[in-house]
Amino acid sequence: KQEVTQIPAALSVPEGENLVLNCSFTDSAIYNLQWFRQDPGKGLTSLLLIQSSQREQTSGRLNASLDKSSGRSTLYIAASQPGDSATYLCAVPDTGRRALTFGSGTRLQVQP
Amino acid sequence: DTGVSQNPRHKITKRGQNVTFRCDPISEHNRLYWYRQTLGQGPEFLTYFQNEAQLEKSRLLSDRFSAERPKGSFSTLEIQRTEQGDSAMYLCASSLEVEGNQPQHFGDGTRLSIL
Numbered sequence: 001k002q003e004v005t006q007i008p009a010a011l012s013v014p015e016g017e018n019l020v021l022n023c024s025f026t027d028s029a030i031y032n033l034q035w036f037r038q039d040p041g042k043g044l045t046s047l048l049l050i051q052s053s054q055r056e057q058t059s060g061r062l063n064a065s066l067d068k069s070s071g072r073s074t075l076y077i078a079a080s081q082p083g084d085s086a087t088y089l090c091a092v093p094d095t096g097r098r099a100l101t102f103g104s105g106t107r108l109q110v111q112p
Numbered sequence: 113d114t115g116v117s118q119n120p121r122h123k124i125t126k127r128g129q130n131v132t133f134r135c136d137p138i139s140e141h142n143r144l145y146w147y148r149q150t151l152g153q154g155p156e157f158l159t160y161f162q163n164e165a166q167l168e169k170s171r172l173l174s175d176r177f178s179a180e181r182p183k184g185s186f187s188t189l190e191i192q193r194t195e196q197g198d199s200a201m202y203l204c205a206s207s208l209e210v211e212g213n214q215p216q217h218f219g220d221g222t223r224l225s226i227l
Contacts, residue, residue: 004154034215041223043118043218044218094157099168099170100145100155100157102154102155103154104153
């Protein structure tokens with residue numbers, strides 16, 4: 001059964017810092033990994049999807065990398081802004097299924 | 113593309129009552145998923161449909177829960193005889209699965225509070 005862990009659980013940084021969020025998964029036989037953002041009381045916004053054949057994906061100030069063999073992904077946020085404050089979740093399809101297994105998220109606070 | 117729409121946004125009800133939530137996926141998305149999320153945790157899978165067929169149900173989906181997707185468009189999730197432990201955010205997602213590897217797009221959820 002797939003398990004996803006996100007470290008750290010919470011992070012507070014001053015505006016302008018570059019930061020890295022970590023995601024690890026136990027079963028490396030995945031075909032993609034998705035990063036989401038969730039604002040308080042809201043649903044999930046898809047940020048990036050990395051296919052299993054890819055090493056990284058970029059969107060604006062966000063860069064996500066994937067190392068399947070080691071079961072790890074990182075989300076890099078450049079030049080953080082207060083508007084980046086949210087919970088960031090990573091998810092992978094459960095082994096042999098389409099349903100996503102999520103980590104518990106990293107709660108990010110960017111101080112102005 | 114109007115996104116995934118869920119109604120109602122909030123539902124407060126007494127224990128033992130029945131509740132029904134609705135999800136309208138992104139048009140032409142053939143897959144629809146239901147998840148449940150409790151405070152401080154990531155969403156947990158409940159069930160999913162491909163078109164009108166319910167292909168998988170999680171063990172979290174007790175016999176008090178039922179989901180439908182008539183005609184492969186919108187979906188409803190009903191909870192009968194609600195319990196305190198049913199309080200959570202219920203999230204719906206949809207995707208266009210042609211050859212797999214497509215992102216799931218989520219709605220804003222329905223927050224259920226059981227008194």
